[in-house]
Amino acid sequence: MKFHFQHFLKALLLGMFTLFFANLHITGDITKYVNPKYDYMSKMAAIFFFVLLLIQVTRIWQEKHARHACSHKCNHDHGDSQWSLRRIVSYSIVAFPIVTGFMIPPATLDSSIAANKGFLLTQDSNEGRGGEERTSLLEGAKSLVEKENIDIYSSEHIPLPNENYLSEEEYDGKLQLLQKSESIHMTEDMFSTYYAEINDNPKSYIGKKIKMSGFVFKEEGLASNQLVISRFLITHCIADASIIGFLTEIKGADTIQEDTWVEIEGVIEVGNYNGSDLPLLKATSLNMVEEPSEPYIYPVLKLLGK
Amino acid sequence: MQSRQKRSLTIPTVLLLGILFLISVPLLMKSTSLTLPSSLPQLNTIFLSILIEAIPFVLIGVLIAGFIQIFITEDHIRAWIPKNKFLAVVMSCVVGAAFPACECGIVPIVRRLIGKGVPLYAGVGFLLTGPLINPIVILSTYMAFGNDMEMALLRMGVGFVAALVIALIISILFKSNQLKKDKGISHSERKGNKKQPFVTRIREMLNHSIDEFFDMSKYLIAGAFVAAFLQTYVSTQSLLQLGNSQFQSAFVMMALAFVLSLCSEADAFIGASFKNVFPTTSILAFLVYGPMIDLKNMIMLLSVFKAKFVFVLFILITCIVFIFVNLSSLL
Structure with a gap:
């Protein structure tokens, strides 16, 4: 041997x-x-x-x-x-x-990576790579809502064919709730969906209250009272992360360091940035918070059956 | 006799070196971590995430490669591959399209197939369509583009035709198998193996898979590191400002696909996010080019094939994909 x-x-x-x-x-x-x-x-x-x-x-x-x-x-x-x-x-x-x-413990992606990925607000009409991706998924969902509008209310009486279908309904339900409700809470599970929807039709959400958390990211060309509350959207692994976030106005924004995690409450308005309409949050309160244990947002892949 | 003597002497030395290395690296990391720039943990996280995503696929790849090594004989291959070059290329592309693989997992498989006597052009066809056309990629592309089948169909169609043409040109340009010399020795000792019991052959297969894993993983790791490094320190935004015309932007998107080295199952979402920045043609270029060749993949190919061949293949893929993608806009 x-x-x-x-x-x-x-x-x-x-x-x-x-x-x-x-x-x-x-x-x-x-x-x-x-x-x-x-x-x-x-x-x-x-x-x-x-x-x-x-x-x-x-x-x-x-x-x-x-x-x-x-x-x-x-x-x-x-x-x-x-x-x-x-x-x-x-x-x-x-x-x-x-x-x-x-x-080396795993790091959370920060604003330096966000800056490399860039074009959060500088992109034409749809900012954030993730935003578009969600939008596209959402389009499908919307058409489904339209198509099956009648079924939604009677669905309790029909045995559901499978779980996917249920999650589809739940998803649509949450989306409808968003359109109706006066105050929006950007929870992790629906963040990307809500983000895409608000981003897509900012005008229909004017005046609504919003509560969200994210890290502070600043792009060149922001005013001194502006910052972006952002999150990374992870499709598969960290390497394909894309950044999504809302332009936010608050007094003293320039004193807040990049990468600080904050929770804000505010009102949705429509602003203009580089010639295109986009949602603008007028923050009424801003609190520093700890980085959450799950800092990333994952897209809702309900159509995959998840 | 002398060499044996030599080896037994060097083993303790190497053992010592190895232990020193394993101890010193963490110590070095710890002592310098206070002064390291914050970008380094970011780089490390991206690097590891690419690996964690890719390693399961590589493991599947080396298991299949091990299976081919032990259970498939050259006679099988000879019987399966059509004699006619064109038919062989078509067949390899179709098999690749039906075979769910990712671009890093397929390299060890192709290497093993070519080692077993599959002609180079058929291997290339398989290499190109394997990661590009498979159910998961089609589904994710379909979803990423708003449940619209058009982009998924274009991706498959253009990708398939491009792969066919590239493999055919390869069949004209190269006659030999182009494997690196030390790896290209053919197997003729298989006959004896057949008599061995099944369990022994399974063990043989797993032994091969382990060695293949160690052969391949170092290139994957190097490739993942370079890709992570570029993501951390190079701004893609500067790249995007270059693309003004349709041709330029197609090139920019191909360069982006090359550098990002994304898994073909996740790249559709990234591609879709450029919808408003670039024309469809450029996004199609991104989607077709990325799975065929990227940085991580190319480093792995360089470990298997002669550098000259990899270089020619790289140029060919770049030109053919560019031409076909732009032609598709005329459709």
């Missing part, structure tokens, strides 16, 4: 990957990296890594001769060959994300 150091190293790394992925779910940090809707993928990864770890452990001690069925002709690295600088670099690269992953 011979101890294979490279196989040992691979087992060690696989073990660390297993721990890393398991740890993400145990601590709940996974939501800081990917949309929780897709967290089953990373759970699956943790299980795969564990299975591979079990296999790899058996390779650490092996008979000298029975290493591998194709050890001399195979076209990839079985870890039997000699050490070289190249190999050390390879293993270091594989170890790198695990090391930084355990050492």
Whole structure:
């Protein structure tokens, strides 16, 4: 029996990957990296890594001769060959994300990333990449409401075909509630939907009260009493984050630092920015708050069946 | 004999180095974290999020690659692939379209297939349509563009035709398999393997998957890091100001797709957000080009294929996608 150091190293790394992925779910940090809707993928990864770890452990001690069925002709690295600088670099690269992953706690995206993504307000009519995406989903929803308008009130008596349909109705119900209600609370679950709707038809929401929280983001060209209360919208993972937010007016906005988390209450008005209408919040109160445990907004993918 | 002696001497040295590395890096991180700019944790978070998103797909990819290695023989491949070049390309594109993969998971699969004797052009067809055309991508594109099938259909149609043409040109330009030399040695020892019991072969398959994972993941990690670095420090806004005409904006969107290295399942939403900034053609360019080649993917391809081939493939994809996307606006 011979101890294979490279196989040992691979087992060690696989073990660390297993721990890393398991740890993400145990601590709940996974939501800081990917949309929780897709967290089953990373759970699956943790299980795969564990299975591979079990296999790899058996390779650490092996008979000298029975290493591998194709050890001399195979076209990839079985870890039997000699050490070289190249190999050390390879293993270091594989170890790198695990090391930084355990050492550096996940950060919440901040205004510097938002500035790179840019064009929150400078875009033509529809600001915020996420805004549009929501809008488009919403368009479908609206037409569904129209089509099935009659059914909505009688739906209690009809057995529902499946859960998706129910969530569709719930979604539409919430949307109707938004259109009727006098004060709007931008909760995390409906944030993107409400945002898109208000953004799309700011005029029909003039005078309504609004309550929302987000981080402060400032773009060039804002007046001294203006700031943007923003959130990041995550479709799949943090790398595809887009920024959405409302232009807000409050006295002393220039004294509030970027990236401060605030909760505001205010009234919706329509403002003009770079020649296009957009909702403008006149804040009546502003409180500094702690960064929420779930700082990101995830789109409602009700049409996917979620 | 001498080399064995040498190795046993170097192992303790390397062990020492490895342990030193594993200890020193975290220490270094901790001691400097107070003075590090705040952008570094941001960079790290984006970097890890790309990896966490991609690694499950890579794992599936290496498992399939392991399966191909152990269970599929060159005889199978010879029997399945049509002799006619054109038919082979069409077939590979159709198989790729039916096969749900993402652009990082497909690289180890293609490498294994070509190693098993699949002609290069068929491998390329599969490589290009695999991540671009699959049910999840179609669904997300359909949703991102307001439950409108037009963009999803355009994406599939233009993408499929472009992939066909690229694979055909590759079949004319390259005769050999273009795998890197040390990786291109063909397998002829499979016959003996067939006699082994099923459980042993499953183990063999998993062994291969593990080695493949370590082979591939370092390139994925490097690619993810570069992509995260660019996202953190380079403003995409400056890029967008370049696109004025239809041609320019198509190029800008393709550059953006290349740099962002998004997963093909999530890019439709990002693409849709440019609806009001750029014409449909440019967004289509973004949607077709990104899954075919991007930064992360290209670094992985460079690990498998000769640099010259990857370069030619990159130029080809860029030109063909650009031409076809612009032609589609005439439809």
